[in-house]
Amino acid sequence: MIRVHEGGVRTTVQDAGRFGLYHLGMPPSGALDDYSFRAANLLVGNDEGAAVLEATFSGPTLEFEQDAVIAVTGADLPLKVDGEEQPGWTSLRVKAGQVLSFDFLRAGARAYIAVAGGIDVPVVFGSRSTYALCVIGGLEGRAIREGDMLPVGDARPAAAGRTVEERLRPALPKEVELRVNMGLCDYRLTDEGRRSFLESEWTVTPAADRIGYRYRGGELSFVEREQPFGAGSDPSNVVDLGYPVGSIQVPGGIEPICLLNDAVTGGGYVTIGTVISVDRDAVAQSKTHGKTHFRAVGIDEALAARAERRTRLDAIRTALT
Amino acid sequence: MAERTVRSPLPGTFYRRPKPDADPFVNEGDTVATGDVIGLVEVMKTFYELKADQDGVADRFLIEDAGAVEAGDDVLVLRD
Numbered sequence: 001m002i003r004v005h006e007g008g009v010r011t012t013v014q015d016a017g018r019f020g021l022y023h024l025g026m027p028p029s030g031a032l033d034d035y036s037f038r039a040a041n042l043l044v045g046n047d048e049g050a051a052v053l054e055a056t057f058s059g060p061t062l063e064f065e066q067d068a069v070i071a072v073t074g075a076d077l078p079l080k081v082d083g084e085e086q087p088g089w090t091s092l093r094v095k096a097g098q099v100l101s102f103d104f105l106r107a108g109a110r111a112y113i114a115v116a117g118g119i120d121v122p123v124v125f126g127s128r129s130t131y132a133l134c135v136i137g138g139l140e141g142r143a144i145r146e147g148d149m150l151p152v153g154d155a156r157p158a159a160a161g162r163t164v165e166e167r168l169r170p171a172l173p174k175e176v177e178l179r180v181n182m183g184l185c186d187y188r189l190t191d192e193g194r195r196s197f198l199e200s201e202w203t204v205t206p207a208a209d210r211i212g213y214r215y216r217g218g219e220l221s222f223v224e225r226e227q228p229f230g231a232g233s234d235p236s237n238v239v240d241l242g243y244p245v246g247s248i249q250v251p252g253g254i255e256p257i258c259l260l261n262d263a264v265t266g267g268g269y270v271t272i273g274t275v276i277s278v279d280r281d282a283v284a285q286s287k288t289h290g291k292t293h294f295r296a297v298g299i300d301e302a303l304a305a306r307a308e309r310r311t312r313l314d315a316i317r318t319a320l321t
Numbered sequence: 322m323a324e325r326t327v328r329s330p331l332p333g334t335f336y337r338r339p340k341p342d343a344d345p346f347v348n349e350g351d352t353v354a355t356g357d358v359i360g361l362v363e364v365m366k367t368f369y370e371l372k373a374d375q376d377g378v379a380d381r382f383l384i385e386d387a388g389a390v391e392a393g394d395d396v397l398v399l400r401d
Contacts (some may be wrong), residue, residue: 287364
């Protein structure tokens with residue numbers, strides 16, 4: 001078991017996600033930065049999709065009641081064991097009674113804390129991921145807090161001192177470029193609206209969490225039309241459709257919202273484009289006041305980026321297994 | 322002697338007032354005790370209270386009202 005002394009601002013149990021229920025309105029949840037999440041599990045000898053802790057902006061303080069092997073990846077959130085700084089992206093042996101804590105965030109936004117054996121909370125609809133909006137999964141469907149006890153699963157023997165080399169760790173830039181596959185409803189934008197979306201410098205607002213990231217910076221205008229039957233009256237409304245994870249909607253044409261893993265699965269807003277799956281990791285590591293640019297790419301470039309990312313993960317797998 | 326400061330553990334938007342038309346939590350020159358709320362940090366659709374972690378007198382704020390703050394930023398300088 002792991003005893004939680006402090007939860008951190010928002011730390012949840014996440015695994016690879018809850019799939020197969022999207023059509024019923026159940027979003028996948030799961031680790032937002034999938035690459036760092038998988039690397040954390042590989043470091044401690046877990047299956048890649050095992051449940052970990054996702055800490056946002058600030059880390060928890062955790063006391064281990066049993067010996068454990070752990071690794072912290074993702075954001076540059078300096079970690080300490082019994083007050084002594086330890087490296088990230090490295091497997092570490094922690095003895096029963098030792099305390100893991102964190103300093104102030106240096107870069108990125110989300111850190112992944114993997115423990116050999118995984119965080120052994122109950123599986124709900126096929127996943128241990130926390131979906132806080134509906135209070136399911138994770139630990140009682142919520143962020144962890146002081147006094148909680150986190151069960152740890154049976155671990156395979158795992159070695160300490162294994163590390164992911166620097167070149168395979170994500171850059172955590174202050175300014176991000178997100179590649180976007182335009183559609184499903186970008187036909188609703190005027191040429192000027194499309195230009196504004198792709199050429200404005202956008203800033204992440206404080207309304208940014210696992211549900212979605214809201215941006216401010218430009219203004220988007222829509223082609224005038226008589227709204228069709230079934231669509232709402234605002235020009236940013238369409239007849240209801242399914243929202244891809246990563247899709248960007250613009251209620252009222254003012255503030256684009258990129259929908260993430262805990263978002264609503266469908267509705268009646270224009271989706272002007274979808275952030276490619278690889279770059280959702282970069283969204284997860286961006287934060288309020290961060291600068292963002294959107295760049296339109298075709299599906300070929302999106303798939304090439306996915307293949308390149310698979311090659312990087314394969315390099316980690318080969319080095320660690 | 323190094324200045325004593327209250328730092329923000331979170332990135333976000335810093336507010337000195339509980340709401341726009343209210344008085345600031347703390348004015349420069351006020352006495353501050355450990356645990357006193359000195360402002361709010363807005364992030365993830367939530368307002369988190371920023372509390373003093375030491376006693377002192379509020380000397381000056383380094384982040385303006387509604388200004389951007391990074392995790393670890395000094396927000397308020399305290400003097401004896």
